[in-house]
Amino acid sequence: MAVHYDVIGIGNAIVDVLAHSDDAFLAAHGLAKGAMTLIDADTAKSLYDAMTPTIECSGGSAANTIAGLASLGAPTAFIGKVRDDQLGAIFRHDIRALGVAFETLLATGGAATARCLIFVTADAQRTMQTYLGACVELGPGDIDEELIGAAKVTYLEGYLWDPSSAKEAFVKAATVARQAGRTVALSLSDSFCVDRHRNDFRNLVNDHIDIIFANEEEIKSLYQVDTFDAAMQGVRGHCRIAALTRGDKGSVVISGAEVHVVDAAPVSRVVDTTGAGDAYAAGFLFGVTHDFDLAQSARIGGIVAAEAIGHFGARAEVSLDELVRRELAGS
Amino acid sequence: MAVHYDVIGIGNAIVDVLAHSDDAFLAAHGLAKGAMTLIDADTAKSLYDAMTPTIECSGGSAANTIAGLASLGAPTAFIGKVRDDQLGAIFRHDIRALGVAFETLLATGGAATARCLIFVTADAQRTMQTYLGACVELGPGDIDEELIGAAKVTYLEGYLWDPSSAKEAFVKAATVARQAGRTVALSLSDSFCVDRHRNDFRNLVNDHIDIIFANEEEIKSLYQVDTFDAAMQGVRGHCRIAALTRGDKGSVVISGAEVHVVDAAPVSRVVDTTGAGDAYAAGFLFGVTHDFDLAQSARIGGIVAAEAIGHFGARAEVSLDELVRRELAGS
Numbered sequence: 008m009a010v011h012y013d014v015i016g017i018g019n020a021i022v023d024v025l026a027h028s029d030d031a032f033l034a035a036h037g038l039a040k041g042a043m044t045l046i047d048a049d050t051a052k053s054l055y056d057a058m059t060p061t062i063e064c065s066g067g068s069a070a071n072t073i074a075g076l077a078s079l080g081a082p083t084a085f086i087g088k089v090r091d092d093q094l095g096a097i098f099r100h101d102i103r104a105l106g107v108a109f110e111t112l113l114a115t116g117g118a119a120t121a122r123c124l125i126f127v128t129a130d131a132q133r134t135m136q137t138y139l140g141a142c143v144e145l146g147p148g149d150i151d152e153e154l155i156g157a158a159k160v161t162y163l164e165g166y167l168w169d170p171s172s173a174k175e176a177f178v179k180a181a182t183v184a185r186q187a188g189r190t191v192a193l194s195l196s197d198s199f200c201v202d203r204h205r206n207d208f209r210n211l212v213n214d215h216i217d218i219i220f221a222n223e224e225e226i227k228s229l230y231q232v233d234t235f236d237a238a239m240q241g242v243r244g245h246c247r248i249a250a251l252t253r254g255d256k257g258s259v260v261i262s263g264a265e266v267h268v269v270d271a272a273p274v275s276r277v278v279d280t281t282g283a284g285d286a287y288a289a290g291f292l293f294g295v296t297h298d299f300d301l302a303q304s305a306r307i308g309g310i311v312a313a314e315a316i317g318h319f320g321a322r323a324e325v326s327l328d329e330l331v332r333r334e335l336a337g338s
Numbered sequence: 339m340a341v342h343y344d345v346i347g348i349g350n351a352i353v354d355v356l357a358h359s360d361d362a363f364l365a366a367h368g369l370a371k372g373a374m375t376l377i378d379a380d381t382a383k384s385l386y387d388a389m390t391p392t393i394e395c396s397g398g399s400a401a402n403t404i405a406g407l408a409s410l411g412a413p414t415a416f417i418g419k420v421r422d423d424q425l426g427a428i429f430r431h432d433i434r435a436l437g438v439a440f441e442t443l444l445a446t447g448g449a450a451t452a453r454c455l456i457f458v459t460a461d462a463q464r465t466m467q468t469y470l471g472a473c474v475e476l477g478p479g480d481i482d483e484e485l486i487g488a489a490k491v492t493y494l495e496g497y498l499w500d501p502s503s504a505k506e507a508f509v510k511a512a513t514v515a516r517q518a519g520r521t522v523a524l525s526l527s528d529s530f531c532v533d534r535h536r537n538d539f540r541n542l543v544n545d546h547i548d549i550i551f552a553n554e555e556e557i558k559s560l561y562q563v564d565t566f567d568a569a570m571q572g573v574r575g576h577c578r579i580a581a582l583t584r585g586d587k588g589s590v591v592i593s594g595a596e597v598h599v600v601d602a603a604p605v606s607r608v609v610d611t612t613g614a615g616d617a618y619a620a621g622f623l624f625g626v627t628h629d630f631d632l633a634q635s636a637r638i639g640g641i642v643a644a645e646a647i648g649h650f651g652a653r654a655e656v657s658l659d660e661l662v663r664r665e666l667a668g669s
Contacts, residue, residue, distance in 0.1 A: 064391075093424040
């Protein structure tokens with residue numbers, strides 16, 4: 008089967024609703040700081056009513072990664088479910104405007120397009136409250152086997168494990184990709200998400216995944232250990248490549264006997280960490296699909312993450328292609 | 339009648355759709371740089387389809403001014419028409435979240451909530467393409483006489499002259515405010531808007547308006563003269579107060595024999611001039627409704643405008659109340 012895409016991403020298709028907030032607001036509403044929490048439609052409404060003025064922009068973890076890859080110049084595709092409403096039109100516009108192939112059928116009934124209420128505090132942390140809406144309609148029928156077979160890498164987000172039919176879609180996509188001889192990558196998404204699905208995720212990492220992305224909290228949660236080093240020893244040997252991010256400590260990449268400890272790229276001003284992990288995955292996957300070695304790929308991941316951290320919102324404000332060329336040339 | 343509000347704004351209720359762009363895109367689509375152009379639903383769709391990824395946030399000229407006043411701590415109200423759709427819910431949420439009284443009935447049929455496609459170029463200019471949508475449904479029936487009578491200032495945008503029933507609403511509001519002994523303020527909005535309605539605007543300025551806001555291009559267009567000085571002599575004596583903005587040259591305020599030439603506030607980085615005029619009007623109206631003299635009011639206008647210019651999008655990213663206190667204290 009011919010390869011048409013570097014990466015196809017499958018994830019929850021979400022519009023982000025961002026506002027500046029403070030710890031008092033988080034406490035008053037019982038929100039778990041720094042985490043992604045699932046909420047129902049009523050809670051989404053009451054929380055939005057209490058929120059300061061917002062800006063809206065397309066989000067979604069895997070979708071952000073695909074957007075980053077597209078901005079890096081990689082041919083990409085995305086599978087995710089929105090409704091035929093105004094927020095769905097925004098999501099579809101934004102991802103297609105980047106040149107991403109996005110042909111998943113719109114839901115024509117049921118819940119509205121998903122949104123994620125994001126509260127950004129002065130310490131640049133983001134607290135996310137997600138109403139999955141139409142995302143629960145994603146199912147195995149949305150997984151186009153030919154599309155999966157046409158991509159070097161199939162990239163899946165752990166959050167897909169939350170809606171049950173999306174989980175089936177996830178498994179189908181991973182199976183199809185493996186059968187086609189392609190690479191399967193997984194982002195663990197969030198430590199609470201790992202808590203919800205720990206055994207499943209461990210089995211996935213052992214048997215179905217080639218590349219795992221996780222931050223320090225997530226990988227520690229997966230192996231229920233207290234130190235980064237213990238977590239790193241846990242994942243070692245279970246997965247072809249593990250790319251583990253550690254915030255301003257940079258990232259560690261493990262592949263068999265090969266281990267790289269790569270410093271973070273400098274960030275002039277830490278504004279909002281929303282999407283930093285998604286951005287790292289974009290840079291790293293760009294590297295591994297373009298014949299960069301693992302250390303270089305980790306470095307590109309760091310450059311793209313640093314860009315995301317420097318502004319409000321998850322998606323790039325500049326052409327990542329130019330940024331990465333400039334940064335790599337400057338070294 | 340008791341005064342409950344410092345300012346009530348009446349304007350087109352619009353959600354902004356912002357993207358970075360370049361001169362080549364503007365030329366390819368025949369867009370008049372720096373201007374606001376009205377477009378129909380089909381053009382809005384085709385132009386949006388051609389647009390790079392966007393962010394969405396509430397906008398509208400008078401609505402931005404009212405949002406600025408609310409952020410300054412002033413009690414305010416707004417009248418404008420949105421539909422009962424997702425973008426309408428966003429507009430309503432954002433203005434109410436600032437504490438603005440906004441009770442205009444939603445349109446339950448007809449066109450969707452208005453949107454303004456804004457193309458921001460690297461020189462920080464914004465080119466605006468507005469689909470008025472539900473705004474054309476605003477009419478005299480939406481003007482609550484008691485609300486108008488309860489506000490020190492009724493603030494109107496020139497753009498209201500575009501939809502015909504909104505024009506009737508404008509005239510009713512101005513008449514009611516004058517009868518109640520209140521102040522009527524008008525922003526000329528845009529030089530092309532002045533071109534469309536020059537004679538009406540001249541009559542308004544002569545007979546119905548106490549405070550006029552205009553930038554250099556708008557006031558030159560109103561009097562069809564080539565120099566700022568000629569325009570300034572033109573408006574002198576026709577209106578109780580004229581507050582004329584000149585970009586980085588600051589502003590000139592004229593009231594009878596009194597004339598003030600006030601420097602612009604320093605701007606560290608010019609990112610996006612969207613909403614600079616709206617922001618100036620907010621600061622100036624805050625001044626005149628809080629016993630600041632005209633020169634001080636112009637200075638507050640400049641401080642608020644400088645904040646708006648420093649970021650992407652028209653509405654404040656910080657508490658304007660704190661910002662203005664700090665800036666005035668620092669002098």
